[in-house]
Amino acid sequence: MSEPLLSVENLRTWFHTPSGIAKSVDGVSFDIRAGETLGIVGESGCGKSVTALSLLRLIQPPGRIEAGSRIVFEGKDLVTVDEAGMRAVRGNRIAMIFQEPMSALNPVFTVGDQVAEVARVHGTGSRSDAWDRAVEMLAQTGIPSPGDRARQYPHQLSGGMRQRVLIAMALMMNPALIIADEPTTALDVTIQAQILELLADLKRRFGTAILMITHDLGVIAETAERVLVMYGGEIVEEAEVRTLFDDAHHPYTEGLMYAMPNITESRERLNVIPGTVPPPTAWPSGCRFRDRCRYSWERCEREHPPLYQIGVSHTSRCHLAEEPERRAHPHAPLVEQIGASL
Amino acid sequence: MNSDIPLTRGFMAAASRRWLDNDRSAVFAGALLLAIAIPCLLAPLVAPYDPTAQPDIIGLQSRAPSLLHPLGTDPYSRDVLSRLIYGGRLSLLVALFATLVSVTLGTAYGAAAGYARGLTSSLLERVLDALLSIPRLLLLIAIFAAWRDIPVAGFVLILGATGWYGVARLVRGQVLALRNQDFIASATALGATRLRIFTRHILPNIVTPVVVAATLGIGHVIVLEAGLSWLGIGVRPPTASWGNMIQDGSDQMVSHWWISLFPGLAIVLTVMAFNVLGDALLKALSPMRPVIE
Numbered sequence: 120m121s122e123p124l125l126s127v128e129n130l131r132t133w134f135h136t137p138s139g140i141a142k143s144v145d146g147v148s149f150d151i152r153a154g155e156t157l158g159i160v161g162e163s164g165c166g167k168s169v170t171a172l173s174l175l176r177l178i179q180p181p182g183r184i185e186a187g188s189r190i191v192f193e194g195k196d197l198v199t200v201d202e203a204g205m206r207a208v209r210g211n212r213i214a215m216i217f218q219e220p221m222s223a224l225n226p227v228f229t230v231g232d233q234v235a236e237v238a239r240v241h242g243t244g245s246r247s248d249a250w251d252r253a254v255e256m257l258a259q260t261g262i263p264s265p266g267d268r269a270r271q272y273p274h275q276l277s278g279g280m281r282q283r284v285l286i287a288m289a290l291m292m293n294p295a296l297i298i299a300d301e302p303t304t305a306l307d308v309t310i311q312a313q314i315l316e317l318l319a320d321l322k323r324r325f326g327t328a329i330l331m332i333t334h335d336l337g338v339i340a341e342t343a344e345r346v347l348v349m350y351g352g353e354i355v356e357e358a359e360v361r362t363l364f365d366d367a368h369h370p371y372t373e374g375l376m377y378a379m380p381n382i383t384e385s386r387e388r389l390n391v392i393p394g395t396v397p398p399p400t401a402w403p404s405g406c407r408f409r410d411r412c413r414y415s416w417e418r419c420e421r422e423h424p425p426l427y428q429i430g431v432s433h434t435s436r437c438h439l440a441e442e443p444e445r446r447a448h449p450h451a452p453l454v455e456q457i458g459a460s461l
Numbered sequence: 462m463n464s465d466i467p468l469t470r471g472f473m474a475a476a477s478r479r480w481l482d483n484d485r486s487a488v489f490a491g492a493l494l495l496a497i498a499i500p501c502l503l504a505p506l507v508a509p510y511d512p513t514a515q516p517d518i519i520g521l522q523s524r525a526p527s528l529l530h531p532l533g534t535d536p537y538s539r540d541v542l543s544r545l546i547y548g549g550r551l552s553l554l555v556a557l558f559a560t561l562v563s564v565t566l567g568t569a570y571g572a573a574a575g576y577a578r579g580l581t582s583s584l585l586e587r588v589l590d591a592l593l594s595i596p597r598l599l600l601l602i603a604i605f606a607a608w609r610d611i612p613v614a615g616f617v618l619i620l621g622a623t624g625w626y627g628v629a630r631l632v633r634g635q636v637l638a639l640r641n642q643d644f645i646a647s648a649t650a651l652g653a654t655r656l657r658i659f660t661r662h663i664l665p666n667i668v669t670p671v672v673v674a675a676t677l678g679i680g681h682v683i684v685l686e687a688g689l690s691w692l693g694i695g696v697r698p699p700t701a702s703w704g705n706m707i708q709d710g711s712d713q714m715v716s717h718w719w720i721s722l723f724p725g726l727a728i729v730l731t732v733m734a735f736n737v738l739g740d741a742l743l744k745a746l747s748p749m750r751p752v753i754e
Binding site: 177 | 578642643644646647648649650651652653654657661662665666668
């Protein structure tokens with residue numbers, strides 16, 4: 120296998136707040152290969168967005184990437200590179216697509232202007248070249264009559280159109296990696312499908328790697344080749360997308376799968392994993408999922424599980440890997456049901 | 462397709478189109494202001510008399526409006542129309558420059574305070590709070606009572622230097638709100654420098670409130686100048702200003718009403734026009750808010 124495009128080693132992003140250190144990302148390691156789509160999935164507060172922001176060093180104080188973390192991209196460690204070096208990477212080699220397409224665009228400039236600005240920031244070509252390229256990128260993202268649309272303001276475009284504009288901005292410099300942080304969450308379902316298809320199509324044409332951050336397993340199934348499941352600031356399971364859906368190992372992943380509404384089943388209530396994510400200022404000792412886990416036993420409290428190798432490219436942070444017989448004796452149902460009957 | 466679109470031109474053109482299409486009162490206010498400002502600025506060409514000449518202090522004292530003196534004469538036999546025009550020039554220029562000074566100071570301070578973090582931020586904020594707690598009018602009365610023969614430039618600077626706190630607070634709030642917007646994060650993520658983010662993303666987004674505040678501020682300074690001059694500590698006679706003209710006629714308001722009435726009307730109309738204009742600008746300069754009547 121060739122060199123990974125991006126290699127994250129022991130990333131720890133901690134927020135030094137007055138009420139304690141919030142270890143939002145706590146020892147995350149993963150690789151992204153050129154041209155692949157890696158999904159990161161997890162619920163709110165698991166650290167997936169902080170991981171994404173850390174890659175571009177967009178963490179605001181009191182947050183800090185702790186010493187010992189390494190983010191190696193195209194031979195440079197992004198944790199230690201200077202601010203100018205970082206700016207040369209942002210938008211140019213690694214671009215980011217934000218969740219909320221309305222607020223991610225500046226309301227007082229036309230969208231064409233904002234797409235063109237990316238080229239201006241990176242100092243390539245004249246103003247009119249940048250404009251031409253912006254119109255071309257808007258066309259690439261499937262915006263009809265891009266020349267006219269480029270002259271419009273963000274409020275004149277629909278949510279799906281605005282997300283296409285953001286994608287055009289991200290693609291402007293033909294980056295090696297695009298980080299998409301919940302790119303479809305703010306859109307309605309039909310538009311979601313179009314945007315995901317567009318991303319997949321652009322990936323094929325430009326060979327861009329994508330880091331897809333989402334809480335939506337449907338999006339993962341649609342786009343990703345490999346998946347990281349995050350919980351409590353850690354990776355709890357990593358697998359190929361098929362393996363994850365067919366043969367999830369970690370009890371948290373298992374719960375996520377069962378919590379997913381299924382159209383073929385007639386179910387009256389929503390399934391949820393009991394409990395909530397503990398606060399990042401006070402992760403439980405041992406396994407961070409143990410309070411919500413239906414298999415947990417005393418070892419889970421005593422011993423923080425390492426990432427066990429389950430299969431060829433399948434790892435899981437659960438002691439069940441060493442004591443698989445315990446899976447037969449859960450002490451609680453997998454999921455709880457909530458909500459009124461339909 | 463023509464590709465080179467300077468954004469400011471497009472933005473301003475769109476804004477002025479929205480404005481003209483949608484706000485007749487703004488057009489009226491603008492026309493009124495021009496009708497007042499143009500003769501004032503051309504004072505030496507349009508004024509029929511020398512504003513300080515006292516041709517006949519006995520024969521022409523406090524004469525009612527006539528063909529020779531369309532707005533009458535004041536107790537010193539000076540022509541009220543000529544004084545109104547020269548006084549208007551002074552009042553408008555004082556207000557304009559004082560507002561320019563205060564908006565510049567206020568924007569600079571507010572932007573710095575909004576951008577700063579930690580200790581600097583709270584320090585700048587406390588200083589602003591302290592300044593805001595000083596009553597402006599009392600401070601001005603104290604200054605001008607102590608410094609009686611202040612030149613007009615000094616008068617303008619002091620009016621400006623005591624008028625920027627509100628703008629600073631406004632700008633600080635706007636910058637704070639903008640700083641956490643996604644498009645600022647997005648611009649950072651696309652590799653923009655802090656300077657570029659400030660000039661491209663922060664400043665254009667605070668232009669609207671600042672322009673509106675400035676427009677309303679001009680009206681406020683006109684009133685303030687008039688008040689100080691009326692108290693006898695603003696613009697000194699014989700130099701005419703709208704404020705000291707009202708003062709000239711204030712002890713004979715009923716019998717010789719024309720001396721105070723016309724400068725008073727001029728103040729009311731001008732300030733009102735600035736206020737209407739300020740409101741219209743607020744609507745016109747917000748592209749995210751389509752104007753629907």
